[in-house]
């Protein structure tokens with residue numbers, strides 16, 4: 001199996017192995033915009049004398065992090081440290097659900113939505129140092145037609161951006177902002193049917209987000225009220241709005257005030273089905289995915305142990 005061929009490049013404190021806390025760093029070399037060599041140096045500098053047994057490995061392809069995390073559970077690691085963004089975290093966390101191995105995060109993505117939500121430092125050295133005295137927290141996960149997510153999933157404009165962005169070489173905040181503004185003016189809203197808690201509603205919407213945590217990443221708060229431990233998903237419907245609302249909506253998105261906007265409708269539920277006439281891309285933690293013409297969303301309460 002490909003994953004077994006991945007060389008573990010560092011292996012320290014073998015004699016203390018049985019006693020020591022055992023963690024493995026899984027580095028996604030293509031996440032975000034920063035080079036990853038410095039991170040390995042920082043890991044050594046901060047953990048070498050800590051008594052923690054740590055290994056460092058790299059992903060070789062999309063999806064590889066899930067396999068590596070499964071191996072970490074089998075090898076009884078205490079934590080898998082995701083060194084990447086929300087896509088890398090998603091791949092690792094879905095393997096760790098309901099296991100005894102915790103997720104830890106060194107944010108190295110473009111948006112870092114989950115790390116920001118959990119208050120993990122964006123400073124790499126600080127984030128590594130926190131591994132020396134972790135606090136464990138149980139967080140909810142969620143599924144979209146059975147696919148796990150931990151931050152947000154959705155359909156409409158945000159999914160359209162993810163799908164278009166997936167084919168572009170431009171990464172990072174600048175790339176997102178430029179492309180998003182350009183598309184804002186040409187995107188056509190669709191009509192969606194939502195069924196939850198015994199009610200059925202139909203809305204023409206610019207986007208509908210299903211949020212386990214508060215933000216998309218980069219402190220863009222699509223659901224500022226979302227609680228990652230409440231066993232619920234926050235549904236955020238952005239109805240069709242006049243283009244004159246764009247500056248206000250953008251301001252409210254970053255100031256955690258989106259629910260105050262007259263074109264926003266919010267609900268909370270543990271299970272919801274959304275249907276739309278044609279097959280359009282959805283996004284799961286920012287990664288584009290085709291899920292057919294309807295999606296069943298479910299919250300999975302307290303599914304994952306996280307070091308914060």
Ligand SMILES: Nc1ncnc2c1ncn2[C@@H]1O[C@H](COP(=O)(O)OP(=O)(O)OP(=O)(O)O)[C@@H](O)[C@H]1O
Pocket residue numbers: 028029030031032033059060061062063064084085086087088089091108109110111112113171217285286287
């Ligand atoms: N070795 C690899 N080669 C190519 N793609 C990879 C590799 N390892 C992981 N990936 C893929 O890279 C994608 C992007 O990773 P990730 O989401 O962590 O970074 P990001 O998009 O920059 O950050 P964020 O999601 O926080 O905006 C993931 O979907 C993952 O499947």
